[in-house]
Amino acid sequence: MKLTAKLPYGLAHVILILFSLLMLLPILMIVNIALKTNTEFLNSPMAIAKSLNFDNFKEAWKQGDMVVNFKNSLIYTACSTVLTCVIAALAAYPISRKHVRGTGFLLGLIGITLFLPDGIVPLLFFMKYTELLNTYGGYILLSSGINMALMVFILVGFVKNIPMELDEAAALDGCGYFRYILTIIMPLLKPAITTVAMLKIINVWNDFINPYLYLTDKEKRPLTSGLYLFVGEFSTDWTILAAGIVIVVTPLVLVYLFLQKYIISGVSSGALKG
Amino acid sequence: MVKTYRSWAPWMAILPALLLFFVFKIYPALGTLFFSMTDFNGNIDHYSWVGLKNYKNALTINFDDLMNAIGISFTFAFFTTVIQNVLGVALAVLVNLKIRGKNAYRSILFMPNVLGVVIIGLVWTLIFDPYSGPMNQILSLFGTSSSMLGDSKLALPLVIFVQVWTSVGYAMVLYLAGLQGISQDIYEAASMDGAVGWKSFRHITLPLLQPIIGVNILLSIIGSLRVFDLIMILTNGGPDDSTMTLGMFVFKTIFDSNGTQGYASALGIIHFLVIAVVVVIVQTYMRRREEKLS
Numbered sequence: 001m002k003l004t005a006k007l008p009y010g011l012a013h014v015i016l017i018l019f020s021l022l023m024l025l026p027i028l029m030i031v032n033i034a035l036k037t038n039t040e041f042l043n044s045p046m047a048i049a050k051s052l053n054f055d056n057f058k059e060a061w062k063q064g065d066m067v068v069n070f071k072n073s074l075i076y077t078a079c080s081t082v083l084t085c086v087i088a089a090l091a092a093y094p095i096s097r098k099h100v101r102g103t104g105f106l107l108g109l110i111g112i113t114l115f116l117p118d119g120i121v122p123l124l125f126f127m128k129y130t131e132l133l134n135t136y137g138g139y140i141l142l143s144s145g146i147n148m149a150l151m152v153f154i155l156v157g158f159v160k161n162i163p164m165e166l167d168e169a170a171a172l173d174g175c176g177y178f179r180y181i182l183t184i185i186m187p188l189l190k191p192a193i194t195t196v197a198m199l200k201i202i203n204v205w206n207d208f209i210n211p212y213l214y215l216t217d218k219e220k221r222p223l224t225s226g227l228y229l230f231v232g233e234f235s236t237d238w239t240i241l242a243a244g245i246v247i248v249v250t251p252l253v254l255v256y257l258f259l260q261k262y263i264i265s266g267v268s269s270g271a272l273k274g
Numbered sequence: 275m276v277k278t279y280r281s282w283a284p285w286m287a288i289l290p291a292l293l294l295f296f297v298f299k300i301y302p303a304l305g306t307l308f309f310s311m312t313d314f315n316g317n318i319d320h321y322s323w324v325g326l327k328n329y330k331n332a333l334t335i336n337f338d339d340l341m342n343a344i345g346i347s348f349t350f351a352f353f354t355t356v357i358q359n360v361l362g363v364a365l366a367v368l369v370n371l372k373i374r375g376k377n378a379y380r381s382i383l384f385m386p387n388v389l390g391v392v393i394i395g396l397v398w399t400l401i402f403d404p405y406s407g408p409m410n411q412i413l414s415l416f417g418t419s420s421s422m423l424g425d426s427k428l429a430l431p432l433v434i435f436v437q438v439w440t441s442v443g444y445a446m447v448l449y450l451a452g453l454q455g456i457s458q459d460i461y462e463a464a465s466m467d468g469a470v471g472w473k474s475f476r477h478i479t480l481p482l483l484q485p486i487i488g489v490n491i492l493l494s495i496i497g498s499l500r501v502f503d504l505i506m507i508l509t510n511g512g513p514d515d516s517t518m519t520l521g522m523f524v525f526k527t528i529f530d531s532n533g534t535q536g537y538a539s540a541l542g543i544i545h546f547l548v549i550a551v552v553v554v555i556v557q558t559y560m561r562r563r564e565e566k567l568s
Contacts, residue, residue, distance in 0.1 A: 008471070012368045016375075019365065020382040023437070026397050029408055033400070044410050091291035094284035106288075111302075111309065115496070117546040119302020120528055121309050121535045125318065126301070145298030148291050177283035179539070206390025209503045224392040228507065238400060245400075249393050255390045260381055262446055263388065 027249070034242035041239050051192070053126045056243035060230075065242050068219060069226035072136075073205060076222055080199040085152055085193050086182075087144065092155035093181045097167070110149040120213060126213050134217040142214060143204050151196045154266070158192035159185065181226075195266035198259055205252060223248045310539035325406040327401050340541075342515060343523035344548060346430065350519055351552075353434045354441075359487065359496050361438070362445025367475065369446065370453045371397070380450070382408035384443035395507025398436045399423070423509050426516040433508055433517050437498065445490055452486035453479070489559045495556060499549045 024068065033041055034056050035049035095103050123142075124133075134140025162185065170180050186193065211225040221229070227244050256263060310328055314321040331338055365383060369376045386394060402409050402422040413419055423429050456479065464474050480487075502521035505511065511518040511526060518526075524545050527538040 009371065009373055012371055012373055015378045016365070016368055016373075016383075021377060023385055023443070026401055030397055042406055046408050087290045087294065090287040094287050097284075099279070099284035100288060104293075110295075113299050115546070115550060116299065116303040116544045117306050118500075119306045119542070121314070121539045121542070122305025123298070123302045123315075124535075125305075125529075126297070127315065128316075129318065141294065142298055145294030148294045149299060152291055152295075171279065177279045178287065181287060198398055202388050202390070206388075206392070208390065208392045208497070208507070217555050224390060227396065228392050231399075238406065239402070242394065242400065245396055246388060249389060252388055252390070253385075256381075256385065260384075264380075264384060267384075267387070267444060267447055 027202065030242045030245050033239055036239055038237060038239050055073050055270045056239045059248065060240045060244040060247060063240065064226055064230045066223065066226065066244070066247060069221055069223045070247075072215075072220060073222040073224075075136060076139060076143060077201055077204045078205045079136075080143045081197050083140060084148065085197055086186075088148060088151040088155050088196060089186050089189060089193060090178070090181055091152045092159050093185050095152065096156045096159035097164075107153070110153050113149045124213060133214055134220050136220070139211070139215055139220070143210060146210070149202065151200070154196055155189060155192055158189055162188050169262070182250045189257045191262070194259070198255075198262045199266045201255065202252065202263065289346070304543050306539045310543045312536045313534045314536040314539070315534040317490070324536070325428050328537045329532075329544070331537065332540055332544060339515075339523070343518050343520045346516070347499055347520040347548070348517055349430065350434060350437070350501075350517075351495055353431075354437050354498040355491060355494040357434070357438050358442050358445050359490055361442050362449050362490065363483070363487070365442065365446040366449035366453055367479065370450055384447055386440045387444050389440075390431075391503045392508060394436065394440055395504055398432075398439075399508060400563070402432060424513055426514045429509050429513060429517050433505055435503065436508060437504060440504070441494070441497070445494065448490050448493075449483065449486060452483050456482050484564060488557075488564075492553065492556065495552060496549060499552065520548060 029046075032049055035051075035053055037053055037055070040047075040050065096098050127133040127138060127142070130138070132141065148191060166184065167180070170184055175184070205222075206224060207222075208224045208228065211222050212228070215221055215225065227248055230244055231241060275306060276299075309327055311323060312321045313324050338425075369379050369383070389397075401407050404410060404419075404421045404424055409422060410419055419460070420428060423432055458477055461474055464470075464478055469477060474483075500521055502525050504518060505517055506525065509517045511522045524538060524541045527533050527541055528535060530538075563564050
């Protein structure tokens with residue numbers, strides 16, 4: 001038994017290493033290109049960079065107006081994430097406890113959103129008409145609202161695990177409804193809320209189509225659409241573009257490295273329930 | 275149980291989420307249906323009701339374009355779904371073994387999912403660049419070259435490859451959750467009866483994974499039929515419309531000066547209906563299969 005099991009394990013390692021390389025190599029290649037001078041890149045795109053050359057990062061940062069974009073991305077991501085977590089937790093508690101009528105209907109409604117059409121035309125019109133287009137507030141509301149249903153849905157499942165007795169005890173102590181959710185339920189939901197927050201952070205930071213549509217003003221662009229439009233303007237200079245890619249991707253990779261547990265559990269709970 | 279809160283309090287708590295949900299999800303969906311029957315073009319003061327004319331135009335004048343887009347969408351969705359799920363199951367089984375570094379493998383394989391379309395799109399655009407891209411350097415070692423994403427025969431397979439590259443880790447994570455739900459006792463009992471290796475995979479793992487395979491296939495189909503942002507960055511539907519999926523086609527029409535936004539809305543509804551029909555067919559088929567198995 002032991003002997004026969006040895007060989008497949010070796011094979012498993014080989015296959016997994018090959019796939020891991022397939023995932024990592026493209027990113028490493030980009031980092032490598034970002035460290036090269038343009039002539040070095042044109043002469044031998046594949047060779048390993050001779051020296052660590054950070055000029056490309058400086059150039060990308062300057063030419064791509066990345067200070068503004070970076071600040072915008074941070075604002076959008078932070079605000080949408082906080083707003084989503086609070087609003088979703090507030091809604092998840094009454095739905096999970098069936099404190100309102102029609103919770104079954106609400107949950108059904110959440111279920112069908114997976115299939116609904118995107119509705120860019122009406123939304124574009126709405127954003128223009130309400131003058132929310134190209135505003136921080138408008139975009140934060142939009143990016144919080146766009147998958148609110150999923151976030152509420154994830155939390156509803158977790159609220160069920162909090163004992164009902166706690167509700168009654170708090171009520172007897174005269175704790176108000178909102179204060180109860182915000183100060184008792186939310187801290188107890190911490191793991192679930194971290195998951196929701198992770199999903200949201202990745203979501204907003206990476207979003208491309210929504211900023212492309214609703215943040216056309218150069219001063220309001222986040223990193224992703226800034227980078228995309230940067231390509232159009234400087235498409236010939238691959239080394240600078242590669243540096244730009246590295247700048248955008250670094251914060252995410254760091255978040256992923258430290259908090260991947262929450263991200264992966266969020267993905268499986270979100271998808272399997274939704 | 276005593277009612278311990280005011281009757282309006284729960285509604286007040288739900289209200290913000292409900293409001294956002296209706297404004298940014300339900301209204302756009304219903305709005306698309308409404309605008310699809312008008313010649314709306316961005317100006318709310320000037321539009322008129324045209325009934326089903328937009329749909330009629332889509333199915334007559336632009337029939338060929340529409341069918342081309344649907345065909346490409348189906349090709350894209352079919353290959354992405356099959357490859358992604360076969361590899362997803364295989365990788366999940368491998369990282370579920372008690373081998374060293376399984377957590378590292380899991381993290382690396384899942385990593386592309388956190389990168390986002392812009393990064394993924396640009397990384398692969400760079401790698402597939404026909405002039406100085408690394409891929410062509412490798413090809414030149416074998417004495418050939420290719421215009422990669424610029425080649426109308428190669429563009430769709432490459433886009434499928436990038437899509438699978440992105441989401442295979444996602445499928446793997448879902449399958450892994452499924453595998454971990456299968457009790458070890460079953461495997462032990464089966465190994466007594468001589469079911470090990472492939473046999474135990476074929477007769478225990480696969481049947482017990484069936485529900486998750488169903489969910490995963492459905493998610494892959496819906497996801498790949500909807501996707502257009504990645505394609506927009508990689509090829510923008512070209513060359514020669516060879517990667518013009520239905521989602522991409524609808525998106526392009528919105529900003530096309532030849533058509534109205536009303537017409538684009540009608541295409542959006544058609545897109546939605548196509549997905550709904552495929553989902554219903556696949557689900558019926560899978561339910562029948564499950565009944566047969568049980």
